[in-house]
Amino acid sequence: MGLEFTTGRLADAVAWARKFSLFQYPFATACCAMEFMSLWGPRYDVARFGAEFPRFSPRQADLLMVVGTVTERQAPVLKRIYEQMCEPKWVVSFGVCASSGGFYQNYSVTPGIDHVIPVDVYIPGCPPRPEQVLDALIMLQDRIQSRQGWSERMYELDQRKQREAQGVDAVTKPGAVR
Numbered sequence: 001m002g003l004e005f006t007t008g009r010l011a012d013a014v015a016w017a018r019k020f021s022l023f024q025y026p027f028a029t030a031c032c033a034m035e036f037m038s039l040w041g042p043r044y045d046v047a048r049f050g051a052e053f054p055r056f057s058p059r060q061a062d063l064l065m066v067v068g069t070v071t072e073r074q075a076p077v078l079k080r081i082y083e084q085m086c087e088p089k090w091v092v093s094f095g096v097c098a099s100s101g102g103f104y105q106n107y108s109v110t111p112g113i114d115h116v117i118p119v120d121v122y123i124p125g126c127p128p129r130p131e132q133v134l135d136a137l138i139m140l141q142d143r144i145q146s147r148q149g150w151s152e153r154m155y156e157l158d159q160r161k162q163r164e165a166q167g168v169d170a171v172t173k174p175g176a177v178r
């Protein structure tokens with residue numbers, strides 16, 4: 001009980017620190033990027049959420065912001081960037097083009113980046129308003145605090161599978177993972 005309480009509190013503190021120190025990698029491809037940039041101005045002041053520093057190396061980022069249209073030719077690049085980011089990591093899909101392909105219903109555009117990589121939060125709009133992005137950041141922070149991020153769950157599941165394969169843990173159903 002004492003150890004569980006201590007490690008639980010420690011995990012909460014780590015999650016709190018993570019949610020206020022997000023380092024974004026902006027994968028910006030199209031017109032949504034114009035609206036995305038307004039977040040850094042004094043009016044919307046994304047620094048309040050600890051997410052003001054973009055990182056242009058995926059190895060230094062833990063939040064992949066996919067901003068704009070992603071074509072089929074760009075999809076493998078996006079996947080590679082995602083794979084180069086260290087765990088735990090999160091993905092936000094910015095705008096309808098990134099989330100569903102938008103109005104580009106044709107062979108050359110990916111019909112949503114979740115066909116390529118997992119997504120934690122989707123932001124609707126063409127382009128989304130900056131207030132929607134702040135709303136999405138708050139949603140993501142809640143998910144980080146409660147350790148519900150998609151990639152974190154999958155990472156945990158993967159770790160468990162590896163331990164099970166080594167005979168360390170009892171077999172656990174995937175649905176049992178938080």
Ligand code: SF4
Nearest residue numbers: 031032068095097126
């Ligand atoms: S959602 Fe609209 S603004 Fe954003 S990339 Fe697509 S067409 Fe451009």
